[in-house]
Amino acid sequence: MxxxxxxxxxxxxxxxxxxxQANAAALLLESHDEVIDILEKHGIPHDQxxxxxxxxxxxxPTIEYEGSGSIAAMIAIxxxxxxxxxxxxxxxxxxSKQGAKLAYNIGMDIWKMLRKKLLEKNSIRLTExxxxxxxxxxQK
Amino acid sequence: xxxxxDLSPRxxxxxxxxxxxxxxxxxxxxxxxxNSGGENKDSLKAAILADIAGLxxxxxxxxxxxxxFIAGFPRKLASSLEPKIGTGNSVAAFLSTMQGxxxxxxxxxxxxxxxxxxxxxxxxxxxxxYLANRKIVPPEVGIALxxxxxxxxxxxxxxxxxxxxxxxxxxxxxxxxTRFALETFFSIPSLIFHEYWCHCLSDIGQPKSGCDPTAEFxxxxxxxxQSRIFDRELGSVLPLDPNVGVFENEGNAYTAARSKxxxxxxxxxxxxxxxxxxxxxxxxxxxxxxxxxxIDLNQAVRPSQFKNxxxxxxxELLQTGTQDCRPDPSADQAVxxxxxxxxxxxxxxxxxxxxxxxxxxxxxxxM
Numbered sequence: 001m002x003x004x005x006x007x008x009x010x011x012x013x014x015x016x017x018x019x020x021q022a023n024a025a026a027l028l029l030e031s032h033d034e035v036i037d038i039l040e041k042h043g044i045p046h047d048q049x050x051x052x053x054x055x056x057x058x059x060x061p062t063i064e065y066e067g068s069g070s071i072a073a074m075i076a077i078x079x080x081x082x083x084x085x086x087x088x089x090x091x092x093x094x095x096s097k098q099g100a101k102l103a104y105n106i107g108m109d110i111w112k113m114l115r116k117k118l119l120e121k122n123s124i125r126l127t128e129x130x131x132x133x134x135x136x137x138x139q140k
Numbered sequence: 141x142x143x144x145x146d147l148s149p150r151x152x153x154x155x156x157x158x159x160x161x162x163x164x165x166x167x168x169x170x171x172x173x174x175n176s177g178g179e180n181k182d183s184l185k186a187a188i189l190a191d192i193a194g195l196x197x198x199x200x201x202x203x204x205x206x207x208x209f210i211a212g213f214p215r216k217l218a219s220s221l222e223p224k225i226g227t228g229n230s231v232a233a234f235l236s237t238m239q240g241x242x243x244x245x246x247x248x249x250x251x252x253x254x255x256x257x258x259x260x261x262x263x264x265x266x267x268x269x270y271l272a273n274r275k276i277v278p279p280e281v282g283i284a285l286x287x288x289x290x291x292x293x294x295x296x297x298x299x300x301x302x303x304x305x306x307x308x309x310x311x312x313x314x315x316x317x318t319r320f321a322l323e324t325f326f327s328i329p330s331l332i333f334h335e336y337w338c339h340c341l342s343d344i345g346q347p348k349s350g351c352d353p354t355a356e357f358x359x360x361x362x363x364x365x366q367s368r369i370f371d372r373e374l375g376s377v378l379p380l381d382p383n384v385g386v387f388e389n390e391g392n393a394y395t396a397a398r399s400k401x402x403x404x405x406x407x408x409x410x411x412x413x414x415x416x417x418x419x420x421x422x423x424x425x426x427x428x429x430x431x432x433x434x435i436d437l438n439q440a441v442r443p444s445q446f447k448n449x450x451x452x453x454x455x456e457l458l459q460t461g462t463q464d465c466r467p468d469p470s471a472d473q474a475v476x477x478x479x480x481x482x483x484x485x486x487x488x489x490x491x492x493x494x495x496x497x498x499x500x501x502x503x504x505x506x507m
Contacts, residue, residue, distance in 0.1 A: 012289050012318075071290045073318060123150030123202065125287060 009126035010069040025060035143284035159248035164238035171230035291316040299339035309340040330391030337366035357447035360408015436495035
């Protein structure tokens with residue numbers, strides 16, 4: 001996974017990565033208008049934002065299982081926004097010399113919107129990954 | 141209004157339904173748990189509470205709205221409890237109370253809003269009484285609910301500025317939907333009280349980005365002071381609540397447990413308790429004197445290290461936690477002399493009804 005476009009979270013062990021990915025894909029598909037708003041916020045003209053949103057909403061983030069969480073009831077997952085960002089880079093080039101950076105910022109805003117929808121509509125909470133407590137006991 | 145944006149619909153269903161169930165259970169605990177002849181009351185209580193606390197393991201239909209789910213919860217809980225406690229009059233009364241609470245619309249979030257509102261109103265009354273001579277304005281206080289599924293049973297709190305504005309404070313109450321027990325619910329007013337008195341009223345008008353959990357003054361000394369205020373003002377925070385006794389018991393248990401979570405907190409807590417006993421020797425209204433001194437010191441804009449030094453220095457003079465079991469007359473004499481001189485210093489630091497932090501600091505050789 002490309003580290004710069006990867007976010008790490010913990011979710012309750014009752015959730016599955018496939019389930020979260022399917023829900024995220026469905027939510028992204030129905031978020032055409034919100035994606036247009038985000039694109040416009042980043043300076044993309046309204047008549048150009050629609051076609052870009054059409055493509056972006058078909059590129060959901062990929063979600064992978066990364067092992068146990070900080071407690072047994074949680075699992076760690078990695079969310080990659082690479083597919084979503086990659087598809088945007090050539091589409092944004094006419095609007096910015098730094099198409100990759102703009103695509104990254106838009107991708108992060110889209111993910112923020114999706115994460116909120118996952119909580120509100122599917123009751124899936126993605127918690128920022130915590131560091132496991134270090135074992136401070138001295139070795140004898 | 142409380143900020144609940146961190147709660148999913150599932151969180152609302154679980155927490156709000158459980159809060160209604162715990163409030164109704166506490167109101168009917170005696171009759172419910174003495175329902176079956178000869179059965180051990182403790183095991184019956186544990187069985188009922190396990191059913192309520194285990195709600196997060198039930199199948200919860202995503203399509204059902206929180207209101208629909210909560211309205212149907214008493215019936216579902218009744219069928220789950222039936223094999224244990226039957227369907228007698230006490231069960232009917234328990235369910236009827238729960239249904240009444242649900243119908244009144246007093247969700248956990250609304251209750252928390254009310255607890256904060258009463259706490260703030262009480263704080264403003266104390267503000268007028270104790271800080272009238274200082275030209276300071278009490279902070280605007282907000283509250284937000286957060287969920288952390290890695291949290292243990294007790295609720296956790298944090299106080300920071302609201303939207304980065306230094307004249308405000310926002311209290312975050314964090315709960316775990318998989319560990320929301322009866323004692324968690326009943327200790328929330330106590331947690332809000334702690335956050336308000338210890339952290340909302342500290343360094344007034346200054347940026348607040350949380351508090352070091354091992355801060356002797358804010359987390360230990362002030363924790364003791366707020367517990368004294370909680371005891372004497374509980375009726376103002378929870379007026380007309382039929383479960384006021386349960387809130388008091390669970391609140392006190394939570395306060396005691398919280399004071400022991402670090403050596404620094406415990407030192408601050410014990411030093412304030414011993415200091416109050418010392419004040420009794422010089423003034424009949426030791427509580428008023430202790431509250432005045434503590435509120436004055438807490439509101440003062442000083443680094444936390446400065447406030448912690450107060451605790452250290454007073455602990456040193458009072459010999460907090462250092463005396464062993466064998467009496468030592470010579471050491472005791474020295475302690476008595478130090479305590480007597482500390483009492484005099486306290487009284488000489490009061491000027492025109494308020495406590496002068498700087499004069500006291502000089503007396504204690506902190507500055």
